[in-house]
Amino acid sequence: MHSAIQPDANEYVESFLDNPILEQYFRHCFEERKRRLGEQAKLLPFVGTIFPNTSYHGRQPAVFVAWHPHSPTSTEGWRFFLVDKDAPKEAKDYLRRYYMRYSGPAGMTEQDDMENWLYATAASMGTVARRYPFNYQQSMGAYVTNHPLGGEVSTQITEQIARGFYRRWTSYMKGGDWNELLGSPAGNKEAAE
Numbered sequence: 001m002h003s004a005i006q007p008d009a010n011e012y013v014e015s016f017l018d019n020p021i022l023e024q025y026f027r028h029c030f031e032e033r034k035r036r037l038g039e040q041a042k043l044l045p046f047v048g049t050i051f052p053n054t055s056y057h058g059r060q061p062a063v064f065v066a067w068h069p070h071s072p073t074s075t076e077g078w079r080f081f082l083v084d085k086d087a088p089k090e091a092k093d094y095l096r097r098y099y100m101r102y103s104g105p106a107g108m109t110e111q112d113d114m115e116n117w118l119y120a121t122a123a124s125m126g127t128v129a130r131r132y133p134f135n136y137q138q139s140m141g142a143y144v145t146n147h148p149l150g151g152e153v154s155t156q157i158t159e160q161i162a163r164g165f166y167r168r169w170t171s172y173m174k175g176g177d178w179n180e181l182l183g184s185p186a187g188n189k190e191a192a193e
Contacts, residue, residue: 001048002161003058010042021090029084043149049161051168060095061103073121079103136162 012030016022034041045058053067062082069075081099083092103109123129139158147153154160171180 001045001058003043003045003048006042006044008042019090019094021088022094025088025091049165051165052172057103061099063099063103073125136166 012027014023047057049055055065057063064080066078067075083095101107136159139156142156142158143152143154143160145152152160
């Protein structure tokens with residue numbers, strides 16, 4: 001998961017001054033999140049992956065993506081955009097249009113990201129690239145495990161997420177015990193509770 005911790009004085013920023021209904025709704029969402037989560041509301045999730053093939057955006061656009069690999073060079077993505085069923089019609093319409101423009105099949109970020117993935121895939125199949133294994137050593141050991149958030153937390157750019165993904169994949173392929181497969185390191189009672 002990639003996220004940020006907001007400062008203590010994190011307050012709502014007015015963003016929809018031209019539409020009082022949207023302004024009221026998004027302010028309510030912000031305040032309700034703070035009320036429900038308390039101190040934990042300072043953690044703002046951006047994007048993440050739930051092993052093995054589901055990704056999400058934790059903020060807008062609120063979306064889950066199920067990735068379906070078809071081959072080493074082809075993956076299909078199913079996107080599910082989330083909208084509060086109790087949101088006012090204006091908010092639902094706004095979010096629908098926003099999702100399509102931002103992250104839909106013709107959205108700005110998806111078109112831009114697709115070009116990156118296509119080039120990365122093509123480069124990985126090249127003659128020189130096939131001679132060497134991928135290198136996931138960036139910022140080795142640049143994380144802590146005693147952070148209040150739990151897990152492995154890094155405050156710098158790192159490939160710890162990729163290393164964690166392949167570590168998890170290896171535990172499945174080697175038939176790890178249930179504690180390990182469910183995310184609790186074997187023998188770590190504290191992590192299992």
